[in-house]
Amino acid sequence: xxxxxxxxxxxxxxxxxxxxxxxxxxxxxxxxxxxxxxxxxxxxxxxxxxxxxxxxxxxxxxxxxxxxxxxxxxxxxxxxxxxxxxxxxxxxxxxxxxxxxxxxxxxxxxxxxxxxxxxxxxxxxxxxxxxxxxxxxxxxxxxxxxxxxxxxxxxxxxxxxxxxxxxxxxxxxxxxxxxxxxxxxxxxxxxxxxxxxxxxxxxxxxxxxxxxxxxxxxxxxxxxxxxxxxxxxxxxxxxxxxxxxxxxxxxxxxxxxxxxxxxxxxxxxxxxxxxxxxxxxxx
Amino acid sequence: xxxxxxxxxxxxxxxxxxxxxxxxxxxxxxxxxxxxxxxxxxxxxxxxxxxxxxxxxxxxxxxxxxxxxxxxxxxxxxxxxxxxxxxxxxxxxxxxxxxxxxxxxxxxxxxxxxxxxxxxxxxxxxxxxxxxxxxxxxxxxxxxxxxxxxxxxxxxxxxxxxxxxxxxxxxxxxxxxxxxxxxxxxxxxxxxxxxxxx
Numbered sequence: 001x002x003x004x005x006x007x008x009x010x011x012x013x014x015x016x017x018x019x020x021x022x023x024x025x026x027x028x029x030x031x032x033x034x035x036x037x038x039x040x041x042x043x044x045x046x047x048x049x050x051x052x053x054x055x056x057x058x059x060x061x062x063x064x065x066x067x068x069x070x071x072x073x074x075x076x077x078x079x080x081x082x083x084x085x086x087x088x089x090x091x092x093x094x095x096x097x098x099x100x101x102x103x104x105x106x107x108x109x110x111x112x113x114x115x116x117x118x119x120x121x122x123x124x125x126x127x128x129x130x131x132x133x134x135x136x137x138x139x140x141x142x143x144x145x146x147x148x149x150x151x152x153x154x155x156x157x158x159x160x161x162x163x164x165x166x167x168x169x170x171x172x173x174x175x176x177x178x179x180x181x182x183x184x185x186x187x188x189x190x191x192x193x194x195x196x197x198x199x200x201x202x203x204x205x206x207x208x209x210x211x212x213x214x215x216x217x218x219x220x221x222x223x224x225x226x227x228x229x230x231x232x233x234x235x236x237x238x239x240x241x242x243x244x245x246x247x248x249x250x251x252x253x254x255x256x257x258x259x260x261x262x263x264x265x266x267x268x269x270x271x272x273x274x275x276x277x278x279x280x281x282x283x
Numbered sequence: 284x285x286x287x288x289x290x291x292x293x294x295x296x297x298x299x300x301x302x303x304x305x306x307x308x309x310x311x312x313x314x315x316x317x318x319x320x321x322x323x324x325x326x327x328x329x330x331x332x333x334x335x336x337x338x339x340x341x342x343x344x345x346x347x348x349x350x351x352x353x354x355x356x357x358x359x360x361x362x363x364x365x366x367x368x369x370x371x372x373x374x375x376x377x378x379x380x381x382x383x384x385x386x387x388x389x390x391x392x393x394x395x396x397x398x399x400x401x402x403x404x405x406x407x408x409x410x411x412x413x414x415x416x417x418x419x420x421x422x423x424x425x426x427x428x429x430x431x432x433x434x435x436x437x438x439x440x441x442x443x444x445x446x447x448x449x450x451x452x453x454x455x456x457x458x459x460x461x462x463x464x465x466x467x468x469x470x471x472x473x474x475x476x477x478x479x480x481x
Contacts, residue, residue, distance in 0.1 A: 092389060093340070104329055108339035115332045132309050139311055145342035192296075192312075 045070040047112075048090055048098040050077045051255040054152065055109030057214040059097045061244055061252045062113055062207065066122045078165075078265070080272050110141050113207045125204035136201035140193055140208035144215065148189065151182040152218040157280040160222035165262050166270055166277060174281065182219060182226070190232055198239055205243045213240045214252075221256045285468040333398040337390075337405035344382040346412045351375050353415035353453070354476045362473035371480070376416070383427050391429035395436060402440040410437045414450050 047063060047070045049056040063070055075081045075096050082094045091098035091107045099106040099115070106112055117127045128134050158175050162168045189212065193200045200208045216237070219226055227234040241249050265273065286292060287299050296303040296312040304311040352375045360367045386409070390397050397405045413434075416423055424431035438446050 093385070106332060106336055108336045110339040111332055111335035114335050115328070118328055118331075135309075135311055141339075142342070143312070145339070146347055 043071075043100070043102065046073050046100040047071070048073045048075050048087065048096055048100070050075050050082075050096050051252060052077060052259060053096055054149070054214045054218055055211070056097045057217070057252045057256070058207070058210045059099075059109055059112050059116075061210055061214070061248060062116060062122075062126070064248055064252075065244060066116070066120060066126075068116055068120050078262075078269065078273070080269075109211070110207075113211070117207065126207050128201075128204075128206070133202055137206045137208045140200050141211060143193075144211060148185045148212065148215050151178065151185045152215045154178045154280050155182050155219040155224055156222045157277070159219070159224060160260055162277070162281070164260060165265050166273065167264055168277070170281065179224075182224075186226060186230065186233065190230065194232065194236055199236070205240065209236075209240050210244070213237060213244075217253055217256060221253075221259055223260075285465070285472055288471075330399055334403050334405050337398050337403075338408060341382075341405070341408055341412065344385070345379065345409060348375060348379040348382065349412045349415045351480055352379065355480055356416065359473060359476045359480070362469045362476065364469075375480075379416075379423075383423065383430060386433075387427035387429045391433050396433065402437060406433075406437050407441070410434070410441070410446075411449070414453060 045068065047059060049060055049072060051057055051060060060072075062068075075087055075098075077096065081087060082091075082096060087098075088094060090100050090105050093107050095107060097107075097109050097112055099112045101115075101119075106115060114127060116122065127137060155178055158170045158178050162170045189200075193208075197203060199205050200212055216226060216233075227237055287296075287301055292303075293299055296310070300312065302312070352372060355375055356367050356372045359365075386397065394400055396402050397409060413423060424434060
C-alpha cells in the first residue's frame with residue numbers, strides 16, 4: 001500500500017520516518033518541495049470471498065486470470081462470518097461474493113464480474129461488445145440463477161454436507177427429486193446453451209463458462225460424476241479448464257474439494273446453519 | 284395457457300419459458316438488456332453496475348417468490364379446479380418479505396428509484412414482478428410506505444394505460460367455469476405448477 005518510493009520505502013513510510021528524525025508530527029516544511037503531498041494510501045480493490053461458494057470461485061478465477069490486483073478478504077460462511085458487523089457494512093445482504101473498491105461496495109457475482117471486466121478492460125471475449133454475442137452471455141447469466149445454481153447447491157448439500165457435516169439424514173425421495181432436477185438442468189445446458197459450440201455463448205470463452213463450470217464442480221465435489229454420461233459437457237469442461245489454466249482451476253477449487261473431509265459441525269454451528277440448511281432441503 | 288409447451292415455441296426457447304425474443308434469426312430468452320435507452324441502463328460504470336446488481340439480485344429475491352405466489356393463488360386453483368391453499372400462500376408471502384424490506388428500507392430510503400434517480404430496467408423488472416400477487420387483493424405494500432410511493436412513481440413514468448394493457452391477463456379475474464380447457468393440458472399444467480411450488 002502507498003506505492004514504492006525512495007530506497008524501497010513507501011512514500012508514507014518515508015514521511016513518517018522523517019517526522020521521527022525531526023521529533024515532530026509533520027516533516028520539515030521544505031521537504032514538501034521534495035516529497036509531493038501524498039494522499040492517504042488508498043485501499044485497493046478488496047474481494048470478500050469464501051471459495052466454498054460457487055460464485056466466489058468464478059470471481060476469484062476471473063480476477064486472477066486477468067491479473068487484477070486485489071486483497072482477498074476471506075469470509076467463512078460455515079463460521080457465520082458473513083454476519084459480522086464489519087462485513088454487513090460491505091454487504092447488508094450478508095452474502096458473498098462482495099466487492100469494495102474505495103467507497104464503492106457491490107454485491108452479486110454477476111454484477112461483480114461485469115464490473116471487473118469493464119473497469120480493468122478484460123479481453124473482449126469475456127463479455128463481448130458485439131450486441132448479440134453479449135446478449136448470449138446475458139441470457140445464460142440470467143437463466144442460471146434459478147436453474148443450475150439451485151440444483152447444484154442442493155445436490156452438494158443433500159449428498160454431502162447434510163450427512164457428513166451436519167449429521168442429518170436426507171429423505172431418499174428428496175435427494176432423488178434434486179438429482180432429477182439437476183439432470184434436467186444439465187440437459188438444458190447442453191441443448192439450449194452449449195449446442196455444438198465450443199463454449200456456452202459461442203466460439204469463445206466468456207464469463208458464462210466461468211459461472212457454469214464453478215457451479216458444476218459443486219456436485220462433483222459431493223461425488224456426483226455428472227460428466228461421466230455426458231461426453232459433450234465433459235469436452236467443454238476440458239476446454240474451459242485448459243483456458244483458465246489447470247493450476248489456477250485447482251487452486252480455486254482446493255477448499256471445495258476438501259469439504260468432504262470437514263470435521264462434523266458442533267451444536268452451535270448446526271444451530272446457526274439451520275435456516276440455510278432448511279433452504280437447501282426444501283423449496 | 285400451455286402454449287409455452289408447444290413444439291413451435293420450444294424451438295424459440297427449449298426451456299419452455301417466457302419471455303423470449305425473436306429478432307430475425309436471433310432467438311433470445313430471459314435476458315432483459317437486449318437494447319434500451321441510456322437512462323434505463325446508464326453508461327457510467329458505477330451507475331450501470333448498480334442496475335446489474337439489482338437485476339442479478341431480483342431473480343431469487345423477488346421474481347421467484349412473487350411468481351410462486353401468483354402460481355399458488357391464481358394458476359393452480361385455475362388448473363386444478365381446487366380452492367386456493369391459503370396456508371401455502373401465507374408461507375410464500377413470508378418468503379417475499381425480506382426482499383420487500385430491503386427494497387423499502389435500504390434502496391428506496393436513499394433514492395426515488397431502485398438503482399438511481401431515474402427509472403431504470405430494475406424498476407421495470409421489480410414493478411412487473413410485484414404486480415403478480417395483486418389479483419387476489421394482496422396489498423403487498425401495506426407495511427412498506429416507500430415501496431407504495433415508488434410504485435406510484437413507476438406507474439406514472441411508464442404510463443397507467445401501458446401498465447393496464449401489459450397486465451390485463453394478470454389483473455382480470457378468471458372464472459374457471461368460463462375457461463375452455465383441454466382437461467389433459469389443465470392436469471399437466473397443474474402438475475408442473477405443483478412441482479415448481481414443492
